Amino acid sequence: MGHSAALCDHRAAIEITKDWNSIEQVVLRNPQGASARVSLHGGQVVSWRNEQGKELLFTSSKAKPSKAMRGGINICFPQFGNCGSLEQHGFARNKIWTVDSNPPPLQSNESQGKSFIDLLLKPNEEDLKCWPHSFEFRLRVLLATTGDLALISRVRNVNGKPFSFSFAYHTYLSVSDISEVRIEGLETLDYLDNLCNRERFTEQGDAITFESEVDRVYLSCPNIVAVLDHERKRTFVIRKEGLPDVGKPPFAFLNIIVHKAY
Numbered sequence: 130m131g132h133s134a135a136l137c138d139h140r141a142a143i144e145i146t147k148d149w150n151s152i153e154q155v156v157l158r159n160p161q162g163a164s165a166r167v168s169l170h171g172g173q174v175v176s177w178r179n180e181q182g183k184e185l186l187f188t189s190s191k192a193k194p195s196k197a198m199r200g201g202i203n204i205c206f207p208q209f210g211n212c213g214s215l216e217q218h219g220f221a222r223n224k225i226w227t228v229d230s231n232p233p234p235l236q237s238n239e240s241q242g243k244s245f246i247d248l249l250l251k252p253n254e255e256d257l258k259c260w261p262h263s264f265e266f267r268l269r270v271l272l273a274t275t276g277d278l279a280l281i282s283r284v285r286n287v288n289g290k291p292f293s294f295s296f297a298y299h300t301y302l303s304v305s306d307i308s309e310v311r312i313e314g315l316e317t318l319d320y321l322d323n324l325c326n327r328e329r330f331t332e333q334g335d336a337i338t339f340e341s342e343v344d345r346v347y348l349s350c351p352n353i354v355a356v357l358d359h360e361r362k363r364t365f366v367i368r369k370e371g372l373p374d375v376g377k378p379p380f381a382f383l384n385i386i387v388h389k390a391y
């Protein structure tokens with residue numbers, strides 16, 4: 130079935146275009162004028178605009194063709210960071226995904242009234258050599274009438290042989306001067322500091338503010354975290370569901386990075 134066959138009814142607000150590298154991108158729109166753009170390269174959300182057309186995601190101007198672009202929302206799978214034998218953040222972000230025209234139904238009514246697209250990644254022979262596990266990774270990207278963006282991931286074990294994995298939505302939010310930004314919801318949590326050989330510390334202060342480079346993984350993070358940008362008078366509320374922390378690895382974590390030159 131061709132891609133256009135996937136564009137029916139609830140997906141009427143979907144457009145398929147190609148980037149400068151001829152890789153397909155899916156554009157989701159809502160009636161208020163907000164939009165999200167998803168590349169089949171990596172299943173990466175490369176743009177998310179509010180109804181005023183303002184871009185909400187950061188994209189590096191140093192992005193390199195056919196490499197995982199620094200920016201938007203990288204899908205890290207089956208490994209996060211370098212905690213494993215695979216390339217940094219796993220191979221999924223460097224693969225070409227397909228549009229899934231017939232995804233298995235989701236149990237919740239999460240998608241009602243939203244514009245959405247389903248993407249699918251299956252391993253090829255090369256992937257199976259370095260990570261010998263049969264899986265199907267389904268990603269649904271949804272844009273609500275409020276302009277909210279949601280991502281739902283489903284990983285299916287195809288042959289029933291057990292495997293473990295980690296995954297992350299590596300999200301680059303666009304903010305003003307970092308000194309104007311505050312993060313709420315991580316107070317008193319433990320974190321691993323990537324700038325100190327992943328040493329474990331406990332967050333002491335109130336809301337988190339930034340004075341210099343930061344690269345930390347906060348453990349056991351709550352379901353709601355807020356990123357407040359005073360200069361832009363904008364708050365991002367990050368909400369997660371379905372990743373309960375069982376008190377031992379794998380953790381539900383939040384990785385905060387503030388780099389100088391990106």
Ligand SMILES: O=P(O)(O)OC[C@H]1O[C@H](O)[C@H](O)[C@@H](O)[C@@H]1O
Binds near residue numbers: 199345
């Ligand atoms: O540059 P990438 O491979 O996309 O990784 C981007 C970032 O991933 C994680 O957040 C690491 O903690 C950071 O140190 C790294 O900068």
